[in-house]
Amino acid sequence: MIPSARSADFSDYKCLVNVFLLGGNDSFNMLVPRSDAEYSIYAASRQNLAIPQEDLLPISPLNSDGALYGFHPMATGLQGLFETGDLAIVSNVGPLLEPTSKDDYLNGNATLPPQLFSHNNQQNQWQSLRGTSALSTGWAGRIADLLAEDLSGQLLPTNISTSGNSRFQSGDTSSPYTVNNSGASSYAAFRRAAEYGPERRAAFEQLLANGYGNIHSRALAEVHTRSLQYADLINEALTLVPELNTPFPETRLGRRLRIVARLLAVKDEFEVNRQIFYITTGGFDTHDTQNQDQPDLLQDLGDCMQAFQTAMAEIGLENQVTSFTQSDFGRTLSSNGDGTDHGWGAHQLVAGGAVMGRQIYGTMPVLEIDGPDDVAGGRIIPTQSADQYAATLATWFGVPESALNEIAPSLPAFNLRNLGFMT
Amino acid sequence: MDLKLAPILTISLLLLTSCGGGGSSGSGTPPPPGGGGGGSTDPVISVAEAHRFLRQASFGPTPTEVANVRDIGFEAWIDQQLLEQASLQLPYMDDLPEPENSREGQTNRLDAWFQNVLNGEDQLRQRVAFALSEIMVISDQGNLFNFPNGMADYYDKLALNAFANYPDLLKTVTLTPAMGRYLSMLGNQKPDKTLNIRPDENYAREVMQLFSIGLVMLNNDGSIILAQNDQPIPTYDQDVIEAFAHVFTGWTFYGSETFNQPSYIFRRPMIAFQEYHDEGEKFLLNDVILPAGQSAEDDLDAALENISNHANVPPFISRQLIQRLVTANPSPDYIERVSEVFIDDGSGTRGNLGAVVKTILLDPEARAEPTSDTSGKLTEPLLRLTSIWRAFNASAENDRYLFAYPEYSFSQAPLRADSVFNFFRPEFAPTGEIGKLGLVSPEMQITNETTSVLVNNYLALAIFLQHSAVAEKEVDTIYIDIEPELAIANQPEDLVDHVAEKLLGGNLSDELRAETLAMMQRWDSLEGKVVEAIYMIAASPEFATLQ
Numbered sequence: 001m002i003p004s005a006r007s008a009d010f011s012d013y014k015c016l017v018n019v020f021l022l023g024g025n026d027s028f029n030m031l032v033p034r035s036d037a038e039y040s041i042y043a044a045s046r047q048n049l050a051i052p053q054e055d056l057l058p059i060s061p062l063n064s065d066g067a068l069y070g071f072h073p074m075a076t077g078l079q080g081l082f083e084t085g086d087l088a089i090v091s092n093v094g095p096l097l098e099p100t101s102k103d104d105y106l107n108g109n110a111t112l113p114p115q116l117f118s119h120n121n122q123q124n125q126w127q128s129l130r131g132t133s134a135l136s137t138g139w140a141g142r143i144a145d146l147l148a149e150d151l152s153g154q155l156l157p158t159n160i161s162t163s164g165n166s167r168f169q170s171g172d173t174s175s176p177y178t179v180n181n182s183g184a185s186s187y188a189a190f191r192r193a194a195e196y197g198p199e200r201r202a203a204f205e206q207l208l209a210n211g212y213g214n215i216h217s218r219a220l221a222e223v224h225t226r227s228l229q230y231a232d233l234i235n236e237a238l239t240l241v242p243e244l245n246t247p248f249p250e251t252r253l254g255r256r257l258r259i260v261a262r263l264l265a266v267k268d269e270f271e272v273n274r275q276i277f278y279i280t281t282g283g284f285d286t287h288d289t290q291n292q293d294q295p296d297l298l299q300d301l302g303d304c305m306q307a308f309q310t311a312m313a314e315i316g317l318e319n320q321v322t323s324f325t326q327s328d329f330g331r332t333l334s335s336n337g338d339g340t341d342h343g344w345g346a347h348q349l350v351a352g353g354a355v356m357g358r359q360i361y362g363t364m365p366v367l368e369i370d371g372p373d374d375v376a377g378g379r380i381i382p383t384q385s386a387d388q389y390a391a392t393l394a395t396w397f398g399v400p401e402s403a404l405n406e407i408a409p410s411l412p413a414f415n416l417r418n419l420g421f422m423t
Numbered sequence: 424m425d426l427k428l429a430p431i432l433t434i435s436l437l438l439l440t441s442c443g444g445g446g447s448s449g450s451g452t453p454p455p456p457g458g459g460g461g462g463s464t465d466p467v468i469s470v471a472e473a474h475r476f477l478r479q480a481s482f483g484p485t486p487t488e489v490a491n492v493r494d495i496g497f498e499a500w501i502d503q504q505l506l507e508q509a510s511l512q513l514p515y516m517d518d519l520p521e522p523e524n525s526r527e528g529q530t531n532r533l534d535a536w537f538q539n540v541l542n543g544e545d546q547l548r549q550r551v552a553f554a555l556s557e558i559m560v561i562s563d564q565g566n567l568f569n570f571p572n573g574m575a576d577y578y579d580k581l582a583l584n585a586f587a588n589y590p591d592l593l594k595t596v597t598l599t600p601a602m603g604r605y606l607s608m609l610g611n612q613k614p615d616k617t618l619n620i621r622p623d624e625n626y627a628r629e630v631m632q633l634f635s636i637g638l639v640m641l642n643n644d645g646s647i648i649l650a651q652n653d654q655p656i657p658t659y660d661q662d663v664i665e666a667f668a669h670v671f672t673g674w675t676f677y678g679s680e681t682f683n684q685p686s687y688i689f690r691r692p693m694i695a696f697q698e699y700h701d702e703g704e705k706f707l708l709n710d711v712i713l714p715a716g717q718s719a720e721d722d723l724d725a726a727l728e729n730i731s732n733h734a735n736v737p738p739f740i741s742r743q744l745i746q747r748l749v750t751a752n753p754s755p756d757y758i759e760r761v762s763e764v765f766i767d768d769g770s771g772t773r774g775n776l777g778a779v780v781k782t783i784l785l786d787p788e789a790r791a792e793p794t795s796d797t798s799g800k801l802t803e804p805l806l807r808l809t810s811i812w813r814a815f816n817a818s819a820e821n822d823r824y825l826f827a828y829p830e831y832s833f834s835q836a837p838l839r840a841d842s843v844f845n846f847f848r849p850e851f852a853p854t855g856e857i858g859k860l861g862l863v864s865p866e867m868q869i870t871n872e873t874t875s876v877l878v879n880n881y882l883a884l885a886i887f888l889q890h891s892a893v894a895e896k897e898v899d900t901i902y903i904d905i906e907p908e909l910a911i912a913n914q915p916e917d918l919v920d921h922v923a924e925k926l927l928g929g930n931l932s933d934e935l936r937a938e939t940l941a942m943m944q945r946w947d948s949l950e951g952k953v954v955e956a957i958y959m960i961a962a963s964p965e966f967a968t969l970q
Contacts, residue, residue, distance in 0.1 A: 022841075022842070023842070044619075045619060046619075047618050047619050047620070048618070114654075114655070114657075115638055115657070116661075117628075117661065117664075118628070118632060118638065119842070119844065120844055120848065121638070132654060136852065136858055141854070161871070164834075164868075164869065164871050164873075164874070165851075165853070165867070165868055165869075165870075165871055170853075170854050170858075171854060172854075174854075175854045175855070177872055178871035178872045178873045178874075179872075179873065180873045184872070184873075185872070185873045185876035185877055185880070186876065187876055187879055187880065187883075188879075188880040188883045188884070189879070189880070189883040189887070189958065189962070194883075195951075196942065196945050196946075196955075199942065199945060200942060200959075203938040203941065203942055203959070204962070206934075206938060207934055207935060207938055207963065208964075210934045212964055212965070212968075213796050214796050214797075214798070214799060214968050214970060215796055215797050215856060215857050215860070215862065215864070216751065216799060216800060216801040216857075216864050216866075216867075216967075216968045217964040217965060217967070217968040218856070218964075219801070219853050219855060219856075219857055219864055219867050219870070220801060220867070220870060220875065220964045220967055220968070221964045222855065223870055223871060223872055223875045224875055224879075224964070226872050227872040227873075227875055227876050230872070231872075231876075282841055282842070283565075285842070287606075287607040287623055287625040288566065288607045288610075288623075289566075332621075333619070334619040334620070334621050335618075335619060335620055335621075336607075336611065336620060336621060336622060336623035336624075337610070337611075337612060337620050337623070339607065339623065341621075341623065341624045341625070342624065342628070369619055376661065377621060377661075377665070378619070
C-alpha cells in the first residue's frame with residue numbers, strides 16, 4: 001500500500017522532463033578533467049579517443065575537488081548553461097542496489113542489478129529501478145499512480161511522451177499519453193472536412209464503446225479511445241501559442257523539446273499542477289567512429305537543452321521545469337580502435353532554475369584503466385545510484401518522504417536519500 | 424492433410440457453394456465439418472480457417488490463395504511453399520536505373536520488398552524472412568544508410584536461408600558484410616595493450632542476447648529456469664562476451680587489399696586477415712575452450728557451433744517465430760512442441776527452420792479455433808497494409824511500389840528499426856489487463872495515441888483516395904483495385920460481406936457490420952459505398968487483431 005501523499009500541497013506547478021540518451025552516452029568525453037595531472041591519466045586511458053586538452057571548454061564550478069574540468073568542445077550549450085548556474089553535473093551515477101566497492105564487485109560480495117552492460121536491461125533499470133524484483137512499472141508511472149488523487153482534476157494524464165511507450169512512464173493504474181512533434185495526431189477520416197467525417201467518428205466511437213472479445217483488440221481500442229479523448233483539447237490549446245520566440249535546433253531532439261515547450265506554454269488549458277515528460281534521442285552507442293559521431297551528438301544535446309531552458313524563461317516557467325538526462329550506461333575508457341563499449345557509471349545533467357547549478361555533485365572517478373574505479377576493461381563503477389538520483393528529483397516534484405521507497409526501491413540501502421542538487 | 428484428398432475436397436466445396444442457396448452471406452459461413460469425402464476424417468477447411476492460416480503464413484490472404492488452401496490443405500500448401508524459390512531484392516534493384524542518392528536507393532530497396540511480399544509466389548519464405556529480419560536486425564538508421572544494395576543482399580540471405588538449418592543461417596548472417604558493419608565486427612581487430620585497444624564487443628554481445636540464446640537459461644517450453652535464490656540464471660557473463668569478441672577479430676570486406684583498406688564489396692561474405700585475428704585461447708559457453716593459435720575461420724566456426732548447440736536456442740528462436748507468425752502468448756506446451764522439432768526434425772538434424780515453421784503453423788494451437796480472449800496477436804502495422812494491398816491487388820501504373828517512409832505511418836519498415844532491438848521487444852506488455860495477466864503484446868510497444876492515428880490515416884489515404892475508380896491517376900501512386908466490389912455495390916449487404924470475407928475471412932462482428940452498413944448508406948455513389956466498407960473494416964481493431 002502506497003502511503004497517502006495528501007500531506008503535500010500540489011496547487012503550484014512543477015514539471016520533470018526526462019531526456020533519455022539512447023545507446024549509452026560516453027559522458028567521460030562529455031566532461032573531461034582539464035588540469036594536467038588528471039588530464040594525463042585520462043589521455044593515457046583514452047588514447048586516440050581523447051579530446052585534446054586545449055580544446056576543452058572550461059567551466060568554473062562553485063565547488064572544487066582541486067581538479068579543473070571542461071566540457072567537450074562542441075558542447076557549448078552545456079558550458080553556457082553550467083556557467084549561468086542553470087545546470088548541475090551529477091557525477092558517476094549508475095544502477096546500484098547497494099553501495100558497491102570495486103572489491104565487492106570483483107569478489108561477488110554485492111547484489112548487482114541484473115544484466116549490467118546490456119542496453120535494454122540497463123535502460124529498463126534506469127527507468128524502472130526494479131533491481132532484481134519483478135516490478136514492471138517505471139518510476140514516473142509510480143509517481144503518477146501515487147499522486148493520482150491529488151491530481152485528479154488534471155485534464156491530461158500526468159505522464160506525456162514525445163517518444164512512444166516507455167518503461168519509465170508505465171504505471172500500475174496510470175498510462176502515459178503520446179504526442180507527436182506538432183501536438184496530437186487527429187484522424188483524417190473523422191475531420192469535418194472529410195465527407196461524413198463526424199458521422200464516421202461517431203460510428204468508430206460507438207464500436208470502441210461496444211468493446212472487443214480479445215485482449216489485443218481491447219488494448220488497441222483503449223489507445224484509440226485516448227487518442228479521441230485528448231486530441232482536440234491539446235490541438236485547440238496549441239493554437240493559442242502557435243510558436244515560441246526561442247528557436248530550437250531542427251533535430252529530432254530539438255523538435256521534441258519544442259513541442260514540450262509549446263505544451264508547457266499552454267499548460268493552464270490542461271489545468272495541470274504536475275507533469276512528467278519523456279523524450280528520447282538516439283545515436284549514443286558509439287562502438288564505431290566515435291570521434292566523428294560524438295561531436296554532433298554533444299553539440300545537439302547542449303544546444304537543445306539550452307534552447308529549452310531559454311524557452312522556459314520565455315514562458316516564465318524557468319524555476320518550475322527541471323530537465324534531466326538518463327542513459328543506458330557510461331562507456332569503457334578503453335577503445336576498440338575507433339569507438340567504445342558498454343560501461344556502467346556515467347555523469348548525468350540536470351537543468352533548470354530549481355537546480356542548484358554550477359556544481360558537480362559526487363566524487364569524480366579516476367579515469368584510469370585498472371585504476372581504483374575501473375572494475376574491468378575501463379568500466380567505471382558508479383558511486384551514486386540511479387535510485388538516489390531519481391529520489392532527489394521525485395522529492396523536489398513533491399513525492400513525500402514516506403513514499404520515496406516506493407519510487408526508488410533500492411533507496412533504503414543508501415545513507416544519502418537526497419543528492420542535494422535540487423532546491 | 425493428405426494430398427490425395429484434394430480432388431474430393433474440391434468437389435465437396437463446389438457442392439457446398441452451389442447449394443448454399445442464393446444467400447449472399449453463405450460464402451463466409453464455414454461449411455459443415457466432415458465434408459462429403461466418404462470416410463475422410465479430415466475436416467473441410469472453411470474460408471475463415473484458410474483466411475486465418477494465410478494471415479499467419481503470408482503477407483495477406485487473397486481470394487485465390489484462400490481457395491488454394493481450401494483445395495489442397497494446410498500441410499500441402501506449406502510443403503509447396505517450402506519448395507518455392509526465393510524472390511530476391513538485389514537482382515531487381517540491379518535492373519533499376521542507378522539511384523541518384525542513398526535515399527532513393529533505400530526507397531528502391533523498399534520497392535523490392537513490396538514487390539516480393541505483395542506479388543511473390545514464395546509467400547511463406549518471405550514471411551519468415553521478415554520475421555528473421557526482426558530477430559537478426561540490421562537497419563538503415565545508422566551506418567548502413569549509404570549501402571542499400573548491401574542491405575538488400577542481407578535480406579536476400581535471410582530469404583534464401585529462411586528454411587535452412589539454423590547453424591547455416593547464423594554463419595551466413597555473421598559473415599554478411601551489412602551485419603558486419605552494423606554491429607562493428609567488420610574491422611574488429613585483436614587487442615593492442617599499449618594503445619588500450621580491446622576487441623569490440625558489439626557483435627559478441629548481440630549475437631548471443633538477440634540472435635540465439637538470450638540472457639537467461641530457458642527450459643524447452645520457453646519458461647525461465649530459476650536458481651535456488653529464485654533468480655534467473657544468466658546464460659553468459661562479461662568474460663564470455665569478451666572471449667567471443669576476441670573470436671570475431673580479423674574480418675573485413677572480401678577483396679580488401681589490406682585490413683585497413685576496406686573494399687566495400689558488400690555482396691561477398693567477409694574474409695579474414697589472420698594477422699588481425701587474436702590467436703589466444705578463448706573460453707566460450709558451456710566450458711568450451713578454443714585452443715590458442717587457431718585461424719580466424721576455425722575460431723569462428725567453432726564459436727558459432729558453440730552458440731548453435733546451446734540449449735537455449737530452440738526455445739528462444741521458436742518462441743519468437745511463433746510470436747511473429749501466430750500468437751503473442753504461445754502456451755509452454757506449444758513452444759515445447761516446436762522446440763523439440765528444432766532440436767531434431769526427425770532425421771537427426773538440429774535447427775531445420777523449414778520443419779520448425781511447418782510445426783508452428785500446423786500446431787493445434789495455431790489451427791484450432793481460438794477459445795480464449797487472450798489468443799492471437801496484434802498484426803504488425805505494416806502487415807495490415809500488405810494484407811489490404813494483397814486483398815485488393817494494389818499496383819501503380821509504373822509497376823513500382825515507391826513508398827519512401829513507411830515508418831512515418833506504420834512505425835516500422837523493412838530493415839529500418841531504431842536499433843538492433845527491433846521495433847518492439849518480444850516481452851513487451853502494455854499497462855492494463857495484458858500486463859496484469861502476465862501476458863505480452865509486442866506490437867503494442869509501437870502502438871500509442873500518435874501511431875494508432877497515423878496507421879489509421881494512411882489506411883484512409885490508401886483506401887479513400889487511392890483506388891481504381893479515381894479519375895485522375897498518378898503514374899507512381901499505388902491504387903487498390905475495387906472493380907470486383909463496384910460490380911456488387913448496389914447490394915450493400917453483399918458488398919459488406921464480400922469485403923469482410925476478403926479482410927476478415929468473414930468473421931465480421933454484428934456491431935461492425937451494422938455500423939459499416941449505416942455508413943455505406945450515407946453515400947449515393949457506388950464508389951463511396953465500396954471504399955467506406957473497406958475503410959470501416961480496415962480501420963477496426965478487429966482487423967488489426969489476428970485471433
